[in-house]
Amino acid sequence: MSDPFADLHETLFADKDVLSEDYQPESILERDDEIEEYRHALSDVLFGRSPENIMLYGKAGLGKTAVTKYMMDALVDNAATREEADELHVHERNCNGKTLFTIVRGLVNDLLPPEASPFPKRGLGTADAFEELYAQLDRRGGTHLIVLDEIDHLEDADTLLYELPRARSNGHIETAHVGLIGISNNYTFREQLSPKVKDTLMETEISFSPYNAVELQTILENRAEKAFVDGGYDKSAINKAAAFAARDVGNARQAIDLLRVGGEVAEKRRAECVTDADIEEARTKVKRGRLENRIRDQTEHAQYILQAVAILESDDKTPARSKQIQGMYEAVATRCGADPLTTLKSIQDHLSELHMLGFLQRFERNEGRGGGQYHEHALDLDPEVVIEIRKQIESERGE
Numbered sequence: 001m002s003d004p005f006a007d008l009h010e011t012l013f014a015d016k017d018v019l020s021e022d023y024q025p026e027s028i029l030e031r032d033d034e035i036e037e038y039r040h041a042l043s044d045v046l047f048g049r050s051p052e053n054i055m056l057y058g059k060a061g062l063g064k065t066a067v068t069k070y071m072m073d074a075l076v077d078n079a080a081t082r083e084e085a086d087e088l089h090v091h092e093r094n095c096n097g098k099t100l101f102t103i104v105r106g107l108v109n110d111l112l113p114p115e116a117s118p119f120p121k122r123g124l125g126t127a128d129a130f131e132e133l134y135a136q137l138d139r140r141g142g143t144h145l146i147v148l149d150e151i152d153h154l155e156d157a158d159t160l161l162y163e164l165p166r167a168r169s170n171g172h173i174e175t176a177h178v179g180l181i182g183i184s185n186n187y188t189f190r191e192q193l194s195p196k197v198k199d200t201l202m203e204t205e206i207s208f209s210p211y212n213a214v215e216l217q218t219i220l221e222n223r224a225e226k227a228f229v230d231g232g233y234d235k236s237a238i239n240k241a242a243a244f245a246a247r248d249v250g251n252a253r254q255a256i257d258l259l260r261v262g263g264e265v266a267e268k269r270r271a272e273c274v275t276d277a278d279i280e281e282a283r284t285k286v287k288r289g290r291l292e293n294r295i296r297d298q299t300e301h302a303q304y305i306l307q308a309v310a311i312l313e314s315d316d317k318t319p320a321r322s323k324q325i326q327g328m329y330e331a332v333a334t335r336c337g338a339d340p341l342t343t344l345k346s347i348q349d350h351l352s353e354l355h356m357l358g359f360l361q362r363f364e365r366n367e368g369r370g371g372g373q374y375h376e377h378a379l380d381l382d383p384e385v386v387i388e389i390r391k392q393i394e395s396e397r398g399e
């Protein structure tokens with residue numbers, strides 16, 4: 001048999017990893033103000049003083065994690081050159097899906113000597129874990145910066161944010177210095193904290209604003225130079241990816257995704273250069289992928305109802321009343337081997353939920369005294385894409 005990979009050559013990408021999610025850029029671009037604020041807030045560490053607590057806010061993909069990593073690396077390097085700085089330890093934790101106990105336990109395990117057995121998973125409580133954490137911090141000494149990404153996902157963040165910054169003044173630790181860096185893309189997180197915690201965390205708040213198209217162009221240009229071979233992309237393709245991402249909340253992750261998928265599209269058509277058309281196709285793919293995830297997140301019956309509205313829409317039968325949608329939904333659900341929901345009320349509840357989530361448009365009708373008030377719904381998306389995505393989900397489930 002001939003080798004199916006024999007004629008496969010890398011023509012376009014010089015280093016595709018540069019466009020991957022976990023690539024840490026050597027230089028951070030277009031974030032000078034945030035870096036300056038960060039630098040100022042961290043400077044105490046270099047003089048052996050207790051660090052300030054820092055909170056970073058900003059929507060997804062705005063560089064909060066990348067800037068933090070860059071600042072931590074630079075701080076560790078610089079602290080090592082200064083006599084007046086204590087030994088610096090950085091502990092990074094993502095709080096998504098974690099309990100306070102697992103976070104504190106993880107920090108304890110980071111600090112324990114290699115020969116010690118890990119802090120037990122069961123049997124002891126959060127207060128015990130805190131006690132051990134303080135003991136270990138003092139045993140190690142030096143300065144400890146604890147970086148908590150997605151801190152708004154942590155249940156009982158209040159306790160952690162209250163305890164740690166006060167550990168020294170409350171006499172729990174004597175030799176070590178501790179500073180907290182919290183990262184959140186939920187601006188309302190602050191509102192949920194108790195007043196005493198807000199006070200401590202207000203020391204430094206750095207807010208990351210969305211990138212505009214020009215800033216995204218600079219970031220993308222820098223990545224593209226490393227990711228693609230010479231002449232492997234059109235400058236206008238970069239501008240297009242930057243413009244698309246800027247229009248959609250200025251997310252750098254999204255801009256980089258567009259460039260990577262655009263490269264894959266160009267590679268598939270065996271082109272030697274990424275063009276505007278490849279970025280346009282990438283945008284459709286990326287958008288479709290995101291929509292697919294959102295549809296998959298819906299319950300089974302919500303998906304059938306959405307599919308029913310999509311079918312009616314492609315037959316020009318929308319806006320449609322709930323009763324009509326119910327008829328089509330029953331056909332879809334039965335074909336998929338499910339027992340349809342029977343009450344009109346449950347269909348209406350799903351329709352208003354799907355409207356709230358932005359899948360459907362809703363029209364209020366008022367037929368005067370006799371006809372009463374009711375709602376009609378239409379799809380707020382391309383019906384063909386919804387039908388195609390549902391087909392794919394059905395075939396995977398063998399529906």
Ligand SMILES: Nc1ncnc2c1ncn2[C@@H]1O[C@H](COP(=O)(O)OP(=O)(O)OP(=O)(O)O)[C@@H](O)[C@H]1O
Nearest residue numbers: 025028029031060061062063064065066185252253
């Ligand atoms: N200023 C920048 N210079 C270079 N690369 C950047 C910059 N900002 C963001 N990036 C890149 O964009 C992607 C997303 O950035 P990052 O993960 O730091 O965002 P974030 O604000 O932490 O988002 P989230 O809240 O979703 O975690 C990463 O690949 C990162 O390297």
